[in-house]
Amino acid sequence: MAPSHTSVFTPMAAELPPGISDSGLRTILVDVADNHVAAPKGKDQAGLEAVVADARSHGIPLSIVVIPGNPGHDSNLRDLATEVGKREHGTVLVLSDDWVGTYSDSISRVTLEWAEDYAKGRQGESVESARVFVDHLAEPESVSWTAITSVIVVGTVLAVGGLHWVKVRRARAEAADVVGASAARAVD
Structure with a gap:
């Protein structure tokens, strides 16, 4: 019997950014549960908490995760946001130095990616990226x-x-x- 040439595409498994293991994910989840922000030391925790508070005042249940550097693929950030979102619910914004990943159980993927486009490429300025992201989500649809x-x-x-x-x-x-x-x- 001749081999079949039917091609089947299977989705790739979610992959967390390099350096974030299951224990790292648990640490992030504990940190996010505390104040909806998980950021490494040296990042502006108070500024990120202010952005979260502003988003929540606009009815956006936001949590922010900041990871240092940039992962191998920007899709890793979306995968991390999805993992956090499965447990925290609401909208999750994951920031690296230049990339953005998001998850939301209430905002459409199109709207999230539109806001992501404006938040990318801020050279590690996580508060500025988060502010731009929230401003675009909170902006009334024109x-x-x-x-x-x-x-x-x-x-x-x-x-x-x-x-x-x-x-x-x-x-x-x-x-x-x-x-x-x-x-x-x-x-x-």
Whole structure:
């Protein structure tokens, strides 16, 4: 029997950033449970706590984890955020020197990644990155997709109705012309 050439893609297992073992994850979880911030010594703990408090005042249940350096892959940060989020719930922001990883059980992935884009590349300024991230999440949505969709649907219905009305009038006019022409021929 010939070998099958069917390809099956399997998802890769979640991988924590290098240097963070299961015990390191437990340490992070204990630190996050205390004040919603886990950061290495030397990072601005008070500034990060202020960002968390501001986010929570906007209804965003935020926890922040800061890791030193940059992991091998930026996806490791998202994996760490997911692991923390499974236990802490809410929204988790994981920051490295230049990258950002997020998880949320209440905010869409699209919105998270939009806010991530603005928070990346801050050269280890974790408070600034966190502030930018929260500011973009708390910013009211400038485009109402519901309103845009409604306008398009109503416009389409009006266009179809208008075309139907024109078609009916044209058909009646043509029918009247045919009847008028037939009557004129009958008189002749």
